Amino acid sequence: MCVYLRGESQQRASLSHRVVDLELPLLLMLSPLLLFPRGAMPVAGLAGILGLWLLRWRVRGRITIATPLDLPILLLLSMTIQALYPSTDLTLSMPKLYGIVLGVSVYYAVVNGVSTPQGWWLALRFLMVAAVGVAAVGLVSSQWITTKVETLNVLYSRIPRLITSVQSSFGTITGIHPNEVGGTLAFLLPVPVGVILWSVRQRRESVKRGRESSEFGDARRRAMGSAHPTPAFVPSPVSLFSRPCMLAAVALLAGSVLALTQSRSSLMGVGCAVLMLAALRWRRIGYGMVAAIPAVLAIGALVGGDGLLRWAFQLDFAGDVSEKVVGRQEIWNRALYMIQDFPFTGIGLNTFPRVLDALYPSFLSGPDARIPHAHNIYLQTAVDLGLAGLMTFVGICVTVGWQAMQSYRRAEGLTKGAIAGLGTGCLAYLVYGLTDAITLGAKPLFLLWMMVGLIVVANPRLATTISEPRPIAVAREVGLTLWSLYWVVAVLFAAMAYLVVALAATGWAP
Numbered sequence: 001m002c003v004y005l006r007g008e009s010q011q012r013a014s015l016s017h018r019v020v021d022l023e024l025p026l027l028l029m030l031s032p033l034l035l036f037p038r039g040a041m042p043v044a045g046l047a048g049i050l051g052l053w054l055l056r057w058r059v060r061g062r063i064t065i066a067t068p069l070d071l072p073i074l075l076l077l078s079m080t081i082q083a084l085y086p087s088t089d090l091t092l093s094m095p096k097l098y099g100i101v102l103g104v105s106v107y108y109a110v111v112n113g114v115s116t117p118q119g120w121w122l123a124l125r126f127l128m129v130a131a132v133g134v135a136a137v138g139l140v141s142s143q144w145i146t147t148k149v150e151t152l153n154v155l156y157s158r159i160p161r162l163i164t165s166v167q168s169s170f171g172t173i174t175g176i177h178p179n180e181v182g183g184t185l186a187f188l189l190p191v192p193v194g195v196i197l198w199s200v201r202q203r204r205e206s207v208k209r210g211r212e213s214s215e216f217g218d219a220r221r222r223a224m225g226s227a228h229p230t231p232a233f234v235p236s237p238v239s240l241f242s243r244p245c246m247l248a249a250v251a252l253l254a255g256s257v258l259a260l261t262q263s264r265s266s267l268m269g270v271g272c273a274v275l276m277l278a279a280l281r282w283r284r285i286g287y288g289m290v291a292a293i294p295a296v297l298a299i300g301a302l303v304g305g306d307g308l309l310r311w312a313f314q315l316d317f318a319g320d321v322s323e324k325v326v327g328r329q330e331i332w333n334r335a336l337y338m339i340q341d342f343p344f345t346g347i348g349l350n351t352f353p354r355v356l357d358a359l360y361p362s363f364l365s366g367p368d369a370r371i372p373h374a375h376n377i378y379l380q381t382a383v384d385l386g387l388a389g390l391m392t393f394v395g396i397c398v399t400v401g402w403q404a405m406q407s408y409r410r411a412e413g414l415t416k417g418a419i420a421g422l423g424t425g426c427l428a429y430l431v432y433g434l435t436d437a438i439t440l441g442a443k444p445l446f447l448l449w450m451m452v453g454l455i456v457v458a459n460p461r462l463a464t465t466i467s468e469p470r471p472i473a474v475a476r477e478v479g480l481t482l483w484s485l486y487w488v489v490a491v492l493f494a495a496m497a498y499l500v501v502a503l504a505a506t507g508w509a510p
Helices: 002-021 023-035 041-060 070-082 090-113 117-141 150-158 178-188 190-223 237-261 264-281 283-316 321-341 352-359 377-410 414-432 445-457 470-506
Strands: 166-168 171-173
Touching: 002 023, 002 041, 023 041, 023 090, 041 090, 070 090, 070 377, 070 470, 090 445, 117 178, 117 190, 117 237, 117 414, 117 445, 150 237, 178 190, 178 237, 178 264, 178 414, 178 445, 190 237, 190 264, 190 414, 237 264, 264 283, 264 414, 321 352, 321 377, 352 377, 377 414, 377 445, 377 470, 414 445
Parallel strands: none
Antiparallel strands: 166 171
16 A cells, blocks of 8 residues: 555656646646636636646745846836736736736746756747747738838738737737737747858858868878778758758748838847847958947937938838828827826836826827827836836846847857847847837737747856956946946835835825
8 A cells, every 4th residue: 555655656746747847838838828818717827827836846846946037027027016006997907917927937937947958949949930820820910001012012912811800908909910010020030040040150160070071081091092082071961951941931931921011110120130140140240330330320420319210211111201200209208208207106007098098198199099009118118117117127138138148158059049049039129119119918028038038048157256357357346236236226116116006005195
């Protein structure tokens, strides 16, 4: 009997370990419950996430390993929770809350579950499949804009509309906006492009090494009197050709759909990402970009912000550019007014259109226009979560950038190209966010959280301290001190937000 019970307990422990090892796939299977919340579905999804976390705690003896993003994520979640109080419509706020919780859960599933190179590359392949899926779904469900390039209207008319209704936080809509499809593809597309660039480099190096080895072998056999030299090295088509061809197909499909969206912000994001990839891949291009920075800054100073914005809107090829520029500036001004009036708590998660119509009406767009967000991810984050939320978002971006730099320096071969693609994908999202926004908690952003997790996993912290020259060590200490002060200010802003909420909840007034 004791032997039977011991065997049963061992089987349960083995099953628990298997479930923990498969946390990321299981979480992805639960994601539709949070991405498309209806009825009790989000409750079931949150319960599933909680169960996975508790099971990980039981099996591994800890909730999670320590990561550089723990404090920023904790602040982000705390500001998200407090943003529910000023919200004027929880039916708009709760879907974004579910999306943020899902993204954070995906990040921790990656950093805790991806512990081998095979698992890392398997997660990266999932991102490739996701890029194909986003392109395919966007192709058959987008509401194509037909007023920019009229020559593409014939092509749009031939694309079938297989998905005519899509659930959003504002209700059921007739299709996905092309800018959102373009923004998602903008941060996914650099990943296969980065692997392609470095795979070509690896192929050339392999061919070069093979030729050198062949020449060495021929010379050795000639010296030994052999009449049959060894044939030249032939790279394996499985390892060197099939993967780049598959990645090229992914990049071609995603890039084609991205071009069809005609999203200016997406094209600018991808353009910056590709330039950065080229600078990392070829040092001469990088040096040229660094040398061109003063000239670019001088041109920007001469043209001015309005001039640059007008140039960007010239890509529309239609419509009154001045009207578009003024309209976008009006939206940004309204967002700044909201931040000034609600600096600590924000207006509430995802309530921008409601508050805009009620307190800051748009004179150019009219009362019937539905403006979903501030068309700037930085302004939108401050509007939703207050100044502490904005500082947290910026802190996450800086930390991820630093982690990407460290991971890139330590990586080799194709992993170097993959990390470059992941880092520049995050850069594309930030550049896209200058003039448009895929807001925090939006459906596609769990893929971006997965990319962040893969970047952090690829940067194992060194067990030993590396000796540095005195000036560099002093600069590092000063930077760490300033960085600590930055987070102290962010925590104080978060505390002020909760104080304001507490005072408002008790009804106290000065």
